[in-house]
Amino acid sequence: MSTSNCMAPGCDFREEVKIGEDGRPFTNKLMKCGRCKKLAYCSKECQTRHWPEHKKICKQLRDDPSVTPMDDLHEVYEQLSGPLYGRHAPASERIIWHSVSDSDAKTQKMNKFMSQVDIEQVGQYAVEKFCGFGRGAVAFNMNFPVLQAAGFAQFLWAPLEIIRKSDDDRLVDIVSTYDPTRQFVVAYLLPSADGLAVDIWTTTLLCTFPPFIVAQIKAAAIEHERSDKLSQKRR
Numbered sequence: 001m002s003t004s005n006c007m008a009p010g011c012d013f014r015e016e017v018k019i020g021e022d023g024r025p026f027t028n029k030l031m032k033c034g035r036c037k038k039l040a041y042c043s044k045e046c047q048t049r050h051w052p053e054h055k056k057i058c059k060q061l062r063d064d065p066s067v068t069p070m071d072d073l074h075e076v077y078e079q080l081s082g083p084l085y086g087r088h089a090p091a092s093e094r095i096i097w098h099s100v101s102d103s104d105a106k107t108q109k110m111n112k113f114m115s116q117v118d119i120e121q122v123g124q125y126a127v128e129k130f131c132g133f134g135r136g137a138v139a140f141n142m143n144f145p146v147l148q149a150a151g152f153a154q155f156l157w158a159p160l161e162i163i164r165k166s167d168d169d170r171l172v173d174i175v176s177t178y179d180p181t182r183q184f185v186v187a188y189l190l191p192s193a194d195g196l197a198v199d200i201w202t203t204t205l206l207c208t209f210p211p212f213i214v215a216q217i218k219a220a221a222i223e224h225e226r227s228d229k230l231s232q233k234r235r
Contacts, residue, residue: 006030007039007054008046032070036062040070076141077156079191083198084166091168096199109142110188110201116146117186123207125155126184131220134228135160137175137185137202158187171202178204180221181214 006013013030030040033047038061039054041047083094098107100114122138129136136159140146160175171187178185183204190199209217 006042006046008041008050011042011046013042013046030070033058035059037069038062076144077139079143079195080139080141080156080189080198082195083191084189085162086196088196091166094197095166095168095171096197097170098199098201100201100203106190106199107201110190113140113142113146114188114203119186119205122155122186123184123205123209125157126186127180127209127213127217129157129159130180130184131216133157133159134220134224135175135178135180137163137187139187139189142188142190171200174202174204181217182206182208 030042031044031047033039033041033054036058039050041050082088086094088094098104098110100107100111117140126136126138129138136157139156139158141156158175160172163175164172166172175185183206186203186205188201188203192198
């Protein structure tokens with residue numbers, strides 16, 4: 001899963017949860033602005049380069065409760081990485097599936113959470129991430145409230161490459177088969193208190209994108225397919 005880019009202009013370094021050679025998830029963390037604690041940088045050099053612009057809004061960001069601090073963003077997805085990608089138990093024990101139409105207390109909580117999500121904004125985010133990174137799902141950690149004014153900072157993107165590491169065939173199939181020109185996948189996740197399991201609900205939402213967006217998605221899909229084939233040849 002991924003969260004933040006380095007904010008320096010021209011730097012494409014991205015903080016991500018990756019899978020190490022030992023099969024365990026790890027995070028290539030970014031540093032944060034020491035004043036507002038809400039913008040991320042990959043190095044002191046990038047932070048210094050961005051400071052002339054950032055200093056104009058640093059105090060405003062610090063005092064704005066709708067913008068999530070970097071430390072909280074780390075916790076949001078680190079709570080998910082263990083149960084989703086850990087090797088302490090098989091996927092059938094780590095990942096507990098529910099239907100959005102269930103009537104149990106956890107599903108009622110999920111439906112209340114889902115009602116607070118700006119689905120149009122989620123769709124825009126899903127398109128942006130597909131065009132940049134390929135297939136994936138928008139993920140929400142339900143232990144954290146939906147922030148109404150935080151923009152894309154409140155969302156997590158779980159790319160298919162990482163989802164495959166979960167060993168959950170159902171989740172992999174959902175993310176592998178949706179039509180990105182008219183659909184996107186949202187996963188609502190509720191990690192257990194001990195961090196060993198996660199309850200999950202997914203929805204594949206149908207939407208109508210403008211023709212120019214559909215064209216961008218199709219072009220990105222062709223490029224991703226070409227890149228995948230090149231990667232397979234190198235293996």
